[in-house]
Amino acid sequence: MVYLSRICLRKYGNFVDNLRLYVRGGSGGMGLPRLGGQGGKGGDVWVVATNNMTLQRIKDKYPQKRFVAGVGANSSIRALKGEGGKNVEVLAPVGITVTTDDGRKIGDLNAEGDRVLVASGGSGGSFYSGFEPGKSQAKHIRLDLKLIADLGLVGFPNAGKSSLLTALSNATPEIASYAFTTLKPQIGKLIYPDYKQISVADLPGLIEGAHMNKGMGHKFLKHVERTKQLLFVVDVCGFQLASKTPFRSAFEAVQLLTKELELYKEELMSKPALLVVNKMDLPDAEDKLAELKEQLQNPDKFCNLLPDDMIPKNYMTFRHVVPVSALTGFGVSDLKSYIRQSLDEDAVTENKTFHREKLQALRQQLGGVCEKQGQRIPRASVRP
Known part of the structure; x- marks a missing residue:
């Protein structure tokens, strides 16, 4: 049994269904004390769902598995408010759960275009921070593929x-x-x-x-x-x-x-x-x-x-x-x-549930409007 398990693990390794990445937001820019200038915010790191992407392709394209956002610009005489750092997007397949190393879920990517913020950039230095920039987030995350x-x-x-x-x-x-x-x-x-x-x-x-x-x-x-x-x-x-x-x-x-x-x-x-x-x-x-x-x-x-x-x-x-x-x-x-x-059968049930919840939300919304106006709309007059 141990022998079989070892064979399976080796072959299964060709199918990548989880990936560990290092992500870090960009540092914020310095403020300008003399003129009260504000530094630019550091860029953020996002994981974005897209079709025709696999974890294997991410692994091949970024072998170091590091994603660092851009640094915010310092405040200057020419630009009192520094320009923000460039965001970084990690394109991942649909059906991903993003977690921290300790297993805490950050978010799910269930459809094309879904986005999850995984590392925020540092704030720019300003009067309120003594013109020193805030720290950016840095962490290891896991992309875990679950088939849909x-x-x-x-x-x-x-x-x-x-x-x-x-x-x-x-x-x-x-x-x-x-x-x-x-x-x-x-x-x-x-x-x-x-x-x-x-x-x-x-x-x-x-x-x-x-x-x-x-x-x-x-x-x-x-x-x-x-x-x-x-x-x-x-x-x-x-x-x-x-x-x-x-x-x-x-x-x-x-x-x-x-x-x-x-x-x-x-x-x-x-x-x-x-x-x-x-x-x-x-x-x-x-x-x-x-x-x-x-x-x-x-x-x-x-x-x-x-x-x-x-x-x-x-x-x-x-x-x-x-x-x-x-x-x-x-x-x-x-x-x-x-x-x-x-x-x-399940699709019909889900559709009925969706319309019922939508109708209830509409009734609550109209009820609130009528209360403000001192009116009352009969229940039968509200249609889905």
Whole structure:
């Protein structure tokens, strides 16, 4: 197991999903005591989200990983107010969380053009500071990439996630009949007849103890946070990671995956989820599927198969349980329909919530105006 982990870490290193940078704001300019002049403010350092950018490109383009803003100009007889220092922008990919070295979050970059201030420049010297410039900020920051996708495939190694992604979409991940084939996240696009596109992230397989960062648990689990819904994928016949690890049935795999997500971050349990039961082309698959469905309906009755510390506090509720064979294509079209239906349902709910909140804000705004004018507008007269 240690040998496998070392192999995975070396290969995974080619995919840069976090980067540590040194950033420093520019120094402020000196004030001019004789004429009461004010020095220019030092420049700021910003991290700005842009498409078509990767952390690997930042690493290659700026090998020293240092970003220092411009210095503010001193006050002078010709210019009593010194010119401000030049700002520096670090262009980063969309889907970045910016944190300090100690893990404190500075901000998120979720869309093109989002900006986060990471180091402020020093203030210019003035009468109030004895004409001495203020200190600029300097720190190390971390850019942490978390994928943004509609769906995240979650499963143990060799559950068939990569084969499923290929069957569903236009992605071409590496596929083989051994564990740990997927060593970095893959994104595929589901394209429907009406040109609707849904993004699906194939996340590398988890292992038991992933929440404690076993294997590369945290590198993988963090990507689950930035997906709208989860797509659990299990082998209908169960799996065994290695000869020295216990065999796990499909039901046990579902509960272990649930427990890993729960222990890593309990909020993940609130995400809508579908369950894909893969490899239905194998012998006795129908009988095993029927057994799994019965176990899912009465999980308390069958969870004695697991150690107490591996039983989730709350069982995952799946919107749909879909049997498929990524190899033969059986059930894949049904799965695409269920995925679309699930995401569309959430989109309608989000839209209604948005309009309801907007309407409430409008009513409060109009109510405040009417109170000032001593009038009262009937509730029915306010429309969305």
